[in-house]
Amino acid sequence: MKEILMKYMTRHTSLSQAEQQSILEELIVQRFKKGTYLIKQGDSPTKKCFFVLKGCVRQYHIEDDGKEVTTNFYTEEQPILLFNFEEPEAQTSEHSLICVEECLLVVADLESEQEMYQQYSELETMTRRMMETYLSHAQNDFAKFVRASPEERYKTIIRNRPDLPTRIPQHQLASYLGITPESLSRIKKRIQ
Amino acid sequence: MKEILMKYMTRHTSLSQAEQQSILEELIVQRFKKGTYLIKQGDSPTKKCFFVLKGCVRQYHIEDDGKEVTTNFYTEEQPILLFNFEEPEAQTSEHSLICVEECLLVVADLESEQEMYQQYSELETMTRRMMETYLSHAQNDFAKFVRASPEERYKTIIRNRPDLPTRIPQHQLASYLGITPESLSRIKKRIQ
DNA sequence: ATGGTGCATTGACTTAAGTTAAGATGAGAG
DNA sequence: CTCTCATCTTAACTTAAGTCAATGCACCAT
Numbered sequence: 001m002k003e004i005l006m007k008y009m010t011r012h013t014s015l016s017q018a019e020q021q022s023i024l025e026e027l028i029v030q031r032f033k034k035g036t037y038l039i040k041q042g043d044s045p046t047k048k049c050f051f052v053l054k055g056c057v058r059q060y061h062i063e064d065d066g067k068e069v070t071t072n073f074y075t076e077e078q079p080i081l082l083f084n085f086e087e088p089e090a091q092t093s094e095h096s097l098i099c100v101e102e103c104l105l106v107v108a109d110l111e112s113e114q115e116m117y118q119q120y121s122e123l124e125t126m127t128r129r130m131m132e133t134y135l136s137h138a139q140n141d142f143a144k145f146v147r148a149s150p151e152e153r154y155k156t157i158i159r160n161r162p163d164l165p166t167r168i169p170q171h172q173l174a175s176y177l178g179i180t181p182e183s184l185s186r187i188k189k190r191i192q
Numbered sequence: 193m194k195e196i197l198m199k200y201m202t203r204h205t206s207l208s209q210a211e212q213q214s215i216l217e218e219l220i221v222q223r224f225k226k227g228t229y230l231i232k233q234g235d236s237p238t239k240k241c242f243f244v245l246k247g248c249v250r251q252y253h254i255e256d257d258g259k260e261v262t263t264n265f266y267t268e269e270q271p272i273l274l275f276n277f278e279e280p281e282a283q284t285s286e287h288s289l290i291c292v293e294e295c296l297l298v299v300a301d302l303e304s305e306q307e308m309y310q311q312y313s314e315l316e317t318m319t320r321r322m323m324e325t326y327l328s329h330a331q332n333d334f335a336k337f338v339r340a341s342p343e344e345r346y347k348t349i350i351r352n353r354p355d356l357p358t359r360i361p362q363h364q365l366a367s368y369l370g371i372t373p374e375s376l377s378r379i380k381k382r383i384q
Numbered sequence: 385a386t387g388g389t390g391c392a393t394t395g396a397c398t399t400a401a402g403t404t405a406a407g408a409t410g411a412g413a414g
Numbered sequence: 415c416t417c418t419c420a421t422c423t424t425a426a427c428t429t430a431a432g433t434c435a436a437t438g439c440a441c442c443a444t
Contacts, residue, residue, distance in 0.1 A: 061335075071335035081324060117317070124316055125309070131323035132273060138330040143253075143263035145338065146370035150401070169421070178338035183401055185423055342431070363391070375431055377393055 001029065001104055004053050008077055013126035023120060028107045029053065038080075038097035038105075045093050047110050050080040055103030056167050060175075061095050070175040071095065073164060079130070080105075100168055150179045151187050193221060193296055196245050200269055204325075205318035215312060220299045221245065230272075230289035230297075237285050239302050242272040247295030248359050252367075253287050262367040263287065265356060271322070272297075292360055342371045343379050 002024050009020050032038070032055070039046045041062055050057070052074050059072040059080075074080050080097065117124040145153060154177060158165060165173060174184040194216050201212050224230070224247070231238045233254055242249070244266050251264040251272075266272050272289065309316040337345060346369060350357060357365060366376040 069335075069339055071338075072331065081328065121313055121316075124313075124320055128316055128320040128323060131320060131327055135323055135327045135330060136273065138327060138334065139264065142330065142334050142337070143261075145334070146263075146368075147261055171421070176338075178340075180402060181422070182403085182424085186401085189423085361391070372432060373392070374394085374433085378431085381393085 001053055002027070004077065005051065005106060009126070012130055013122060015120070015122050015126070019120060019122070023116065023123065026112070026116060030105055030107050032099045032103040032105060034099055034102050036099045036103070038099070039093050039095070041094065041096045042092045044091060049108055049110075049113070050074075051106040051108075052076055052078050052080065053104040053106060055105070056100040057103060057105075058098050058100045058168070058172065059095050060098070060172075068175070070172045073100075073161075073168065073176065075161070075163065075167075079134075150177060150183055151191065153177045153179075154184065154187050155191070193245055194219070196269065197243065197298060201318070204322055205314060207312070207314050207318070211312060211314070215308065215315065218304070218308060222297055222299050224291045224295040224297060226291055226294050228291045228295070230291070231285050231287070233286065233288045234284050236283060241300055241302075241305070242266075243298040243300075244268055244270050244272065245296040245298060247297070248292040249295060249297075250290050250292045250360070250364065251287050252290070252364075260367070262364045265292075265353075265360065265368065267353070267355065267359075271326075342369060342375055343383065345369045345371075346376065346379050347383070 005027070006020055006024060009015060009023075013020075015023070038048075038050065038057065054076060057074040057080060058070060059074070060068055060070045062068050117127075144156070148156065157173070157177065170184060171181040174181045177184065179187075197219070198212055198216060201207060201215075205212075207215070230240075230242065230249065246268060249266040249272060250262060251266070252260055252262045254260050309319075336348070340348065349365070349369065362376060363373040366373045369376065371379075
């Protein structure tokens, strides 16, 4: 299963096969059952980060008024970071992470991550570039999302992540798109 | 003027004062007049990135239908990255960057950046963390924005960046918020 | 001073999303 | 097999943003 990560590293770094191999050997891959919480809102913030090899993790948040809002879906080849950084002063996590399906994740804690960077400085370069790329994409997505109507948002998501609608319940997708389930239902009907 | 950057580095790194000093000496700080383009949509993508010491840079985009949309405002202590990463295959820049005010910017190209990382590996660690932090914030902002009404978006922006409305014309702010100038005008009236 | 241009505001109308509530469907538990 | 719960759909109504158009205002150049 680690070949997914190897493929990813090859695409994003100039590390040699040998280096990649030794890095892979230090990684911890863990299997999680559907419904498992990686972290719950209110827990002390996790020191871990993840990389999705297989499966789907939903990030959500319970608001003050009790409403649940889905803020992200992480699927294959996506990193799950944050939480360590989002609110350094906060003593509890703002979000929950739950496995929507059976998941295979790379699990890393901050200390071992730091050690690996010291061992392989190229790895930190890769991570930096990866972060820059993700940030750039996030800013682009944001800009597009801002001026898109709910209908356009839906069209965009089925174009960019066509697997999502089949993997998750529609009301969660609606929440992720920032609209009501009723609206999503109408949009689907409108565009057939 | 570089003390702004020094302050920034102290906040975000564990580099010594001496190290910081020698890094600062290698940096290029440049002054730009109001109305100067850092890059124009259609130009070949820049190899440069910037850090705002003073002033305000607007990022915008002309859409296929000819409409101009403002996608970002960069002000004091914000980095302007992207462009190198956003569309590696694209041969022309998707955006324009224009100085809204007289600006003082740190200008770095990718080559000298790479050299400095080799010289000061801690600097790359700082950049990686900075990117992680920005990404984390971007994801959070995104999640909040998604489910906010235009009115809530306006309230949020005047809370988080109270200087913006006074620095830029309102129709550009409206564009940035993803709404029409008419709507923004009505919102302002509604909330007094 | 004056005309022009760009920007902000206001109004009338259209459109689509939110809200509330009621059914329809489907899967899982007992 | 049936009951239950969750999900999705549909409908009626409300609300606010988009659109189009007119007006007002301020700044600039001539």
